Amino acid sequence: MTQKLSRVISSEYNGFQVEHALLKLALKLIEQVQKDTHLMEMPPSSIAVKLTSGSTWKYLWQAQFDKLELKIPLSDPRFKLPSWIVNEPGSYTDHQKIYWIGCILRAAVLGGADCTGTRWKKSNTVTYSGLRSSWYKRRMGMLHSPEALIGEYATVSQWTSELLMHCLQWPGFESSYIRNQVIANIENLNDLKHCIQNRLKQLEELVCQTSNLPTIPSEIYRPEQTRNTFRIVTVQQLQPTSELFKLHGARLESKEARAIHREHLAAICKLTLRTLEAKVKAEESPSKPYCDLIVFPEVSVHPDDEDLLKRLADKTNAIIFAGYVFQDKDDKLVNLARWLIPTYKDGSRQWVIRDQGKEHMTKLENKMGVTPHRPCQHIFEVHGHGEATFKMTGAICYDATDIKLTADLRDKTDLFIVAAYNTDVKTFDNMAAALQWHMYQHVVICNIGEFGGSTIQAPYKQQHEKVISHVHGAGQISINMADIDPHAFTRVTKTYKETKAPPAGFNR
Known part of the structure; x- marks a missing residue:
């Protein structure tokens, strides 16, 4: 041809x-x-x-x-x-x-x-x-x-x-x-x-062969750290609720919805910063409130409120992964999560912005006319933490249940992050418990506070170390913080926590 x-x-x-x-x-x-x-x-x-x-x-x-x-x-x-x-x-x-x-x-x-x-x-x-x-x-x-x-x-x-x-x-x-x-x-x-x-x-x-998806690797250079850990914060907010979407539509563009949504997000960002400040004070550290990654739920941020996230990232030096409310893409309604990545060179800060699309729609999204759009899978190779680089990637809610995608990513990443807006908390709890071992890496799920169930899990051998954080109960605001070891399951010499044996076929 x-x-x-x-x-x-x-x-x-x-x-x-x-x-x-x-x-x-x-x-x-x-x-x-x-x-x-x-x-x-x-x-x-x-x-x-x-x-x-x-x-x-x-x-x-x-x-x-x-x-x-x-x-x-x-x-x-x-x-x-x-x-x-x-x-x-x-x-x-x-x-x-x-x-x-x-x-x-x-x-x-x-x-x-x-x-x-x-x-x-x-x-x-x-x-x-x-x-x-x-x-x-x-x-x-x-x-x-x-x-x-x-x-x-x-x-x-x-x-x-x-x-x-x-x-x-x-x-x-x-x-x-x-x-x-x-x-x-x-x-x-x-x-x-x-x-x-x-x-x-x-x-x-x-390339994600079984899910037929191109993978785009990007290198991220973080400020050099003396510690080997990677600090993650999951932000379980309450707005926007499912009722707010019913009243004001998928884009949440009405004045009433915008006022409620922005005020709540601003309060949540302030609460996240105060939590990090409390952590620094408890550690008696003279440094500013520092974090490496902040995760927000699916459809939790309006694009007009991106300035709030960027200010939070500037104050904490954090990478942010956040689900955005439904947006138009080529005259079609799509679901996306955005990576906001600050990069530093010669004393200046620039933004790397990448949108992770969603391929698999829920029944409710199909009724709303949301169209699948996932042109690629982004993988970020993070420099500046410990003895080597590590790789992280993200997915939006229902996409994480695609066993083809998670199988493709198992040998390619060290940290799998899911932005969720999920009513079936028990299923996602079980999924996190399964994926953390089958993918043999840390798994982060951040759900909306209306339903709860945000969690960070990893395949450590001791039962009390597997679940690093977990929030149960509906209708709760929760700012969860955890320092993880991103090299725990690829490091040749195990000198930290004892890990489980990898699943069959693990090649890293």
């Missing part, structure tokens, strides 16, 4: 927005320009893509590319090589080829002909969002973050951002912004090819 590249990337379901497919396109572009340069400086509208037999456009991230070919050469100044790149008369240098490949890749992930644009949304927060003038000026100062390229449902990682940053360098670019040394050391096409091949191999090893 042959199709114009411009048509594929401008379609509603642009498969090149998934990192796996984008890197496969990059390898095909490298292969093509190494053989001949007839595609050089051509826009996507001049390039035809052919998939191998058995591959489909629907699952482009799984597809294999047969060939790229030139279709009706067109001139587009946005894909012409700028004068600042090292050149040689009569031939294209590797630096020029790498720049052009970067242009095609950026256009593909953006889904349009202008490779210099962004999808950055306007916000009340003043922040750098790239140059907004003509494409000619935007080439010097392009913003490559996943949020700018795709949005909060980012299906590419910071790794892709750094690759584009390296390919599309402009005069005066500071290479210290690239953390990945392999990318920073790319000097020619062969270096670029080997770098992409290694990354693609890593991505393919992380």
